[in-house]
Amino acid sequence: MADTPEFDVRVADALIAAEIAAARDFYGEDANGATALLPILHALQARFGCVPAEAVPLVAEGLNVSRADVRGVLSFYHDFREAPAARHVLKLCRAEACQARGCERVAAHLASAHGLRPGQTRDELTLENVYCLGNCTLGPAALLDERLLANLDESAVDALILGLKESGS
Amino acid sequence: MKPDKLARMANDIAHNLAALGDAAPAAIAEHLRHFWTPRMRKELLQLIQAGGASLEPTVVEAARAL
Amino acid sequence: MPLPKVIDYGTPLRESADTVTLTIDGRAVRVPKGTAILAAARSHGIEIPKLCATDMVEAFGSCRLCLVEIEGRRGTPASCTTPAEDGMVVHTQTARLAALRRGVMELYISDHPLDCLTCSANGDCELQDMAGAVGLREVRYGQDGRKHRTEAKDESNPYFTFDSSKCIVCSRCVRACAEVQGTFALTITGRGLESKVSTGSFDFLSSECVSCGACVQACPTATLNEKSVIEHGTPTGATITTCAYCGVGCSFRAETQGGQLVRMVPYKRGQANEGHSCVKGRFAYGYATHPDRITRPMIRARISDPWREVSWDEAFAHAASEFRRIQAQYGREAVGGITSSRCTNEETFLVQKLVRAVFGNNNVDNCARVCHSPTGYGLKQTFGTSAGTQDFKSVAQADVILLIGANPTDAHPVFASRMKRRLREGARLIVADPRRIDLVRSPHIQAAHHLALKPGTNVALINALAHVVVSEGLVREDYVRERCDLASFEAWARFIADPRHAPEASADITGVPAGELRAAARLYATARNAAIYYGLGVTEHSQGSTMVMGMANLAMATGNVGRVGVGVNPLRGQNNVQGACDMGSFPHEFSGYRHVSDDATREVFEQLWGVALAREPGLRIPNMVDEAQSGHFKGLYIQGEDIAQSDPDTQNVIAGLSAMECVVVQDLFLNETAKYAHVFLPGASFLEKDGTFTNAERRISRVRKVIAPLAGLADWEVTLGLAAALGYPMQYAHPSEIMDEIARATPSFAGVSYARLDELGSIQWPCNAAAPTGTPIMHVERFVRGKGRFMLTGYVPTEERTGERFPLLLTTGRILSQYNVGTQTARTPNTRWHDEDLLEIHPFDAEQRGINDGDRVLLRSRAGATSLRAQISERVQPGVVYTTFHHARSGVNVVTTDYSDWATNCPEYKVTAVQVTRTAAPSDWQRENAARADFLRRIERELPEGAG
Amino acid sequence: MSAPRVYVPADAAALSVGADAVAAAIAAAAQARGIEIQLVRTGTRGMLWLEPLVEVDTADGRVGYGPVNPADVASLFDAGFPDAGAHPLGLGRIDALPWMARQQRLSFERVGVIDPLSLVDYRAHGGLAGLQHARDTGADAVLQQIIDSGLRGRGGAGFPAGIKWRTVAQAPGPRKYIVCNADEGDSGTFADRMLIEGDPFALIEGMAIAGLAVGADRGVVYLRSEYPQAIAVLRRALALARADGLLGAHFDIDLRVGAGAYICGEETSLLESLEGRRGQVRAKPPLPAHHGLFGRPTVVNNVLTLTAVPWILRHGGKAYADFGCGRSRGSMPVQLAGNVRHGGLFECAFGITLRELVVDIGGGTASGRPLRAVQVGGPLGAYFPESLLDTPLDYEAMAAAGGLLGHAGIVVFDDSVDMAAQARFAFEFCALESCGKCTPCRIGSTRGAETLAKVSRGIAPEANLKVVEDLCTVMTDASLCALGGLTALPVMSAIRHFREDFGP
Structure with missing residues (x-):
């Protein structure tokens, strides 16, 4: 994952305007209101690595909703972060199918051997929980940035982290 | 009341009723009777008698009906 | 009065001609179609437990206490979200439901502090009530589970606290902010157990919250609670009364504990506000007991003397002897009175009666002179009566709203909330205003058109709108033929069809692009229901009256008068502008808008009052000021108005006041005018007296005494004292008797009495034999004057022009938290939101002048100069500056001129040519005024404390 | 005649086990050997234990190899690839594999067969x-x-x-x-x-x-x-x-x-x-x-x-x-997941039993340990013990057995599972994902997890299980939607069928 640029009001405004225009295009007058909000938040996060507090009034102004409206939505969805994550994000599936295949052991190993607990960052890697990646026969599964991983176990995790460290240094 | 103020008030009325055309003087007179105190009307007449140069012709005409 | 319980139906009651009949707990229940089971049950006395439901907002279905069983249906649906249907058989009390409700309450209490006994909502808490109602005896989860984090209470709002540890996340506050107020300042952040009510900001004060109180009102626990309740405890008594701020006239429950007012709660059955309020009415009542209140009468011989406290009798006697002396010396016409739009109908009626019957002239005027006098004139000329056509509720059926020169979200917030609700439902809005007011674009509101005209060009704008209607065949000809004076219509149509009124021709004058204007005209003219709402941006111009008539013409031509959802509606500035005008406060007419020259009317009053009455019109306020300077006018009784601050061209007003020999000021405070007064009579706030106010929709509502008058007398009693000292005793034991006299003498009030008001809650005049319960919508079958009359409305540019010396146009307005000249609100914590007037200036104009945001600037016109801080803003267009006039120290009226409406002399506040420059210091006037203020307000206390 | 088509899935599951690398290796090897091929990226056939599954066209139809590692590619070519040659990874005709032959692939007829973007x-x-x-x-x-x-x-x-x-x-x-x-x-x-x-x-x-x-x-x-x-x-x-x-x-x-x-x-x-x-x-x-x-x-x-x-x-x-049984008509794409030997997508008419799916088709657990439980229908579905595996898979039969069909996902657990932990997880998942609107779900899910934790710590297990049971009734009957309303299914089915796990 590339380094994300500093927040820039003009870039943000352009992203917001583009998503609003796209929503208008498709939904016509039904797009009045917050229709473009999720696409906007996704676009901002894709661009800046997070949806920073400075973006909230811009989004509210663009959509003509309140800042509170935006904050409410932003905080509802687990995908959105208000501060940038590390260079890499590992989302480890903790749902039942992966439980049945040993994901709890992998999580425990990440904590004990690598000091990584869900929500924590270490060595340019942020660990998060996720509940189902649709790879339920090949678990434990995880998403490293946008790459789906399968059949994780302790040694696979060790190799993965080592690889990230090497590519990062 | 100061003459210039009185004249301005009367002219304002005349300007706003000008759209009535020929009916304007009568309407101005009615307005003055309706809303102005006798002293103000009297002073307007005095102003006209004193020359009334600053007054609209329709005001002067209206004053005849007062 | 003990605290009566206000029924909460849980979900909004519906209005529908269709009804459904169902059985609830064995009882047959009939309700309008669309009513939820919860409200259907409650309206028949069956109470179903509930927490997230309240009838102020739509059903939400989150608390799961109001579950019921319906025969033939699976499960236990929530009664709040399930509409009543014909033939349903509903059970609200079964063993299964009892267990579920107890289970839900057990969960609630497992996440709630157990501090009922020390909680400020103890005894006034729905959570507590429901725990009792469902018979919760035990919380088996214990108290050691995860709970809402006990963060610090948010006490940033001056009036209420937010304690999230007590929150049950029912979202009532969030929904009230959205649905009732329309601000959307609240949300839930997070989800699941982490769900938390939040402003989405650091705290309430820094958020989008406008402190209307709807959230506090909606909160079923102590989470959102008035600081006054926390301080004083739960109220024990309540009195229904009417707000004394703007012309919306909200009804409130003034809740008390002993003699102490604890809180003002908007009254759900109040028809003007239906349970809603704003930051002023709900919270800013502290001025009533502010230490600045003057509670003893005072007199002085010269304004350079200190005030001397005297007894009421001495004050009355002194004032009376001065008025009699002046009349003897300078003539009967040398004295007059000013009634107050802040005072009750009964009080204004008495003051005009005193002037007409006791002074023996018609020199009585009212502050409506400087706000809505053109409304009175214009609507009388066209429709036949000097009042708006609709009730507020009517806006809920408007499809297009044309808003001209009004800023309701700031100046009439509770009505604005109704309007916004309708706009969110899909009605279209056209805003005609030089400034980009909030309604042009604010969360969830977007005007279809903003006609950002140049100040002073209203009539050119309305003529162009009318031109489009006439020239594009959009006239509702059947309506005009049937309802209007055809000859006047034809003359008008010919006049307005002239190409000089075409949008293309007037674009240069108004600055509004022709295409935009044509689109707006079509939108208005082709709507099923189109309604005009307007404010002082219409009236306070040299052509204020012309503009009112122009709007009336447009409404008639498009058939938009005489039914729900349409009309021409002034948004009145003060609580009782309408009433003060109705009561005969103007120098040319008696109550009910009857000219003083009308012999029959005069005879009625001469009979009643036992004196001969003058048949010639008297002086208007600006004329009084002029005549004082000319030496013809020497004595003035001013009840509750501060003309030295509120009227234009302050230095001219002060010159007039200074030229008088006896100025009697009756007010709560030593206001600016009192600095030039000789007699000061302490006034009483609306909390201290009985009476009635009439709001902008002609609704007469009771004002009821909540606390005893601080000065011992209510305002009406003071006028009685003065009248008696003048040798004309008036005999009224109670204001209701004054209203009886008004009803006897005024056909449009013939059916009004306090008994009837108590019975109906409020009454919209006309109320008489023809309309025994009042008249929500006027001109329904015919206009009051018979046929609607079209008036020719030629555009006459104001003489106030910009030029080299004064290149900018100043226009003025109000802000939400403050009210008029700040007499009341500036003495409350509302100053937290707005503690000084700021001059809004466009970035272009600011840059040209080297002005930065926050710089102190000198604002100069040909009338005078003042200084204030600049706020750079694109709300104003280039060439236009804007400010509010709430704070005495800014003295904006030093700058405004004495130009006025041609027909009514309503001042042209909204257009003043000015220059703005950076400055470091206050203006000369500000310095002098400040230097003299203390001197002119000295009080020499002679009476011991407690006497008088 | 055009170049032979070689099919490599680009489905996410296949990619997660290296399908891209296999495709690249095939392309490189073909080029190195001067063999012209058309590499077609497809979806997956659903036999996920065989991924990456490489297929080629033959006169008999498509034959497959799998699971293929990039390291296997050279030997594939050595064996005559892309002409179907014998190779240890060779699976023969894909359609003839029992897994495929037993299905009624209606919705999935083209999945794994065609280029999804053609x-x-x-x-x-x-x-x-x-x-x-x-x-x-x-x-x-x-x-x-x-x-x-x-x-x-x-x-x-x-x-x-x-x-x-x-x-x-x-x-x-x-x-x-x-x-x-x-x-x-x-x-x-x-x-x-x-x-x-x-x-x-x-x-x-x-x-x-x-x-x-x-x-x-x-x-x-x-x-x-x-x-x-x-x-x-x-x-x-x-x-x-x-x-x-x-x-x-x-x-x-x-x-x-x-x-x-x-x-x-x-x-x-x-x-x-x-x-x-x-x-x-x-x-x-x-x-x-x-x-x-x-x-x-x-x-x-x-x-x-x-x-x-x-x-x-x-x-x-x-x-x-004509497919299906009772009021459950047509076919259902069943997903076999978790600790199962042969996991994947199996589309068949309604009416097949859990046992057929898990044991016959799925081949039992992947770990080889005894099967202890299957959860059907996702996190809000019931846990079934081995004794209930003969329940047929259709809407009504699943409901009658105290569960739900849901999206027809079947997660297999072996005997290492702690069913109390699974029950607690059901509450925790509900707590994590609750929208927070209705009270039973918003607060109840957390209280449920806390109470089950007490049970596991041996704190008044009987009384606390009664609390959980009452809570489940409240959540079932009083929740606004299925999240809170169905959380009782995994919880109560775990307690009912695996009571021995609930205690210290």
Whole structure:
């Protein structure tokens, strides 16, 4: 994952305007209101690595909703972060199918051997929980940035982290 | 009341009723009777008698009906 | 009065001609179609437990206490979200439901502090009530589970606290902010157990919250609670009364504990506000007991003397002897009175009666002179009566709203909330205003058109709108033929069809692009229901009256008068502008808008009052000021108005006041005018007296005494004292008797009495034999004057022009938290939101002048100069500056001129040519005024404390 | 004759075990050896234990090799690849494999077979015939076919699709919407993902037919953000469909990506999310069919429901109804997941038993340890002990056994599972994903987890299990939606069938 640029009001405004225009295009007058909000938040996060507090009034102004409206939505969805994550994000599936295949052991190993607990960052890697990646026969599964991983176990995790460290240094 | 103020008030009325055309003087007179105190009307007449140069012709005409 | 319980139906009651009949707990229940089971049950006395439901907002279905069983249906649906249907058989009390409700309450209490006994909502808490109602005896989860984090209470709002540890996340506050107020300042952040009510900001004060109180009102626990309740405890008594701020006239429950007012709660059955309020009415009542209140009468011989406290009798006697002396010396016409739009109908009626019957002239005027006098004139000329056509509720059926020169979200917030609700439902809005007011674009509101005209060009704008209607065949000809004076219509149509009124021709004058204007005209003219709402941006111009008539013409031509959802509606500035005008406060007419020259009317009053009455019109306020300077006018009784601050061209007003020999000021405070007064009579706030106010929709509502008058007398009693000292005793034991006299003498009030008001809650005049319960919508079958009359409305540019010396146009307005000249609100914590007037200036104009945001600037016109801080803003267009006039120290009226409406002399506040420059210091006037203020307000206390 | 076609899946599951590397190795080896091949990236056949599964065309049909590692590629070529030569990884004809032969692949007939982004392939394999038929016969006929087919919502609730469509068709209004719920969040399910990645035009066609049937000119797919590959494939498919004229002013589809909220798989919450709000559940009534997206009449159907539609239109509602049993008609794409030897996608007619699926087809546990429990229908589905494995898989039978079919995901656990932990996880998952609107779910889920933790610590286990039971009744009867309402299923089924695990 590339380094994300500093927040820039003009870039943000352009992203917001583009998503609003796209929503208008498709939904016509039904797009009045917050229709473009999720696409906007996704676009901002894709661009800046997070949806920073400075973006909230811009989004509210663009959509003509309140800042509170935006904050409410932003905080509802687990995908959105208000501060940038590390260079890499590992989302480890903790749902039942992966439980049945040993994901709890992998999580425990990440904590004990690598000091990584869900929500924590270490060595340019942020660990998060996720509940189902649709790879339920090949678990434990995880998403490293946008790459789906399968059949994780302790040694696979060790190799993965080592690889990230090497590519990062 | 100061003459210039009185004249301005009367002219304002005349300007706003000008759209009535020929009916304007009568309407101005009615307005003055309706809303102005006798002293103000009297002073307007005095102003006209004193020359009334600053007054609209329709005001002067209206004053005849007062 | 003990605290009566206000029924909460849980979900909004519906209005529908269709009804459904169902059985609830064995009882047959009939309700309008669309009513939820919860409200259907409650309206028949069956109470179903509930927490997230309240009838102020739509059903939400989150608390799961109001579950019921319906025969033939699976499960236990929530009664709040399930509409009543014909033939349903509903059970609200079964063993299964009892267990579920107890289970839900057990969960609630497992996440709630157990501090009922020390909680400020103890005894006034729905959570507590429901725990009792469902018979919760035990919380088996214990108290050691995860709970809402006990963060610090948010006490940033001056009036209420937010304690999230007590929150049950029912979202009532969030929904009230959205649905009732329309601000959307609240949300839930997070989800699941982490769900938390939040402003989405650091705290309430820094958020989008406008402190209307709807959230506090909606909160079923102590989470959102008035600081006054926390301080004083739960109220024990309540009195229904009417707000004394703007012309919306909200009804409130003034809740008390002993003699102490604890809180003002908007009254759900109040028809003007239906349970809603704003930051002023709900919270800013502290001025009533502010230490600045003057509670003893005072007199002085010269304004350079200190005030001397005297007894009421001495004050009355002194004032009376001065008025009699002046009349003897300078003539009967040398004295007059000013009634107050802040005072009750009964009080204004008495003051005009005193002037007409006791002074023996018609020199009585009212502050409506400087706000809505053109409304009175214009609507009388066209429709036949000097009042708006609709009730507020009517806006809920408007499809297009044309808003001209009004800023309701700031100046009439509770009505604005109704309007916004309708706009969110899909009605279209056209805003005609030089400034980009909030309604042009604010969360969830977007005007279809903003006609950002140049100040002073209203009539050119309305003529162009009318031109489009006439020239594009959009006239509702059947309506005009049937309802209007055809000859006047034809003359008008010919006049307005002239190409000089075409949008293309007037674009240069108004600055509004022709295409935009044509689109707006079509939108208005082709709507099923189109309604005009307007404010002082219409009236306070040299052509204020012309503009009112122009709007009336447009409404008639498009058939938009005489039914729900349409009309021409002034948004009145003060609580009782309408009433003060109705009561005969103007120098040319008696109550009910009857000219003083009308012999029959005069005879009625001469009979009643036992004196001969003058048949010639008297002086208007600006004329009084002029005549004082000319030496013809020497004595003035001013009840509750501060003309030295509120009227234009302050230095001219002060010159007039200074030229008088006896100025009697009756007010709560030593206001600016009192600095030039000789007699000061302490006034009483609306909390201290009985009476009635009439709001902008002609609704007469009771004002009821909540606390005893601080000065011992209510305002009406003071006028009685003065009248008696003048040798004309008036005999009224109670204001209701004054209203009886008004009803006897005024056909449009013939059916009004306090008994009837108590019975109906409020009454919209006309109320008489023809309309025994009042008249929500006027001109329904015919206009009051018979046929609607079209008036020719030629555009006459104001003489106030910009030029080299004064290149900018100043226009003025109000802000939400403050009210008029700040007499009341500036003495409350509302100053937290707005503690000084700021001059809004466009970035272009600011840059040209080297002005930065926050710089102190000198604002100069040909009338005078003042200084204030600049706020750079694109709300104003280039060439236009804007400010509010709430704070005495800014003295904006030093700058405004004495130009006025041609027909009514309503001042042209909204257009003043000015220059703005950076400055470091206050203006000369500000310095002098400040230097003299203390001197002119000295009080020499002679009476011991407690006497008088 | 054109170069032989070599098929390598680009499905996310295949990619997760290295399909891209295998494809690259094949391309490189072919080039090195001067062999011309057409490398076709497909969806997956659903035999995920065989991924990466490489197929080639032969005179007999397609034969496969798998699982293939990049290291195996050289030996494949040595054995004559792409001509079908003998190789240890050789599987023979794919269609003849028992796993494939036992299925009734209706919705998944093209998945793993065609290039998902080739409209030519799609048409060549029967694609768009259903839409053509719909256009030829008109809306009323389409509605009748769907009603005749007995198709029920495959998202879990099992509401008859034809009835829903007819309601929307009859609702007045100038604009209507077709919303596809692709927020497949249940653990153990991946059929929607596989279908979108393997045959996206089938979804587009199904939505277009729905639009035609109810008079909607706009459709929306709400696809979860956890499926980046599916998002990419569908985005490209939509662009291709637009370029082809399949989508356009007459009917167009917007792709909206979720943002990490399981609850948005609940249809009203999904609508809220589409409207740009917090994904909080709406109370019903009004039903989305009357008052759905932006207040317009709206069909909300799951991916599998909509992708069943082209087949139904092509072959007739009656033909579809001939599959299945009782009131569960047609086929169901079952997903075998968790600790199972042969996991994957298995589409078959309703009526097959859990045992057949898990033991015969799935081959028992992957660990080889005894099977202890299966959870059917995702995190809100019941846990079944071995003794209940003869329950047939259909809506009614599953309900009768105290569970639900849901999205037909089956997660297998071996005997190392701690069922008390699973029950607690059910509450924890509900707590994590609760929208926070209704009290039973918002507070109850956390209290449930806390109380079960007390049980596991030996704190008044009997009394606390009674508390949990009462709580489950409250959550079942009083919750606003299925998240809170069904959490009792995994919890109570675990307690009922595995009581021995609940204690210190």
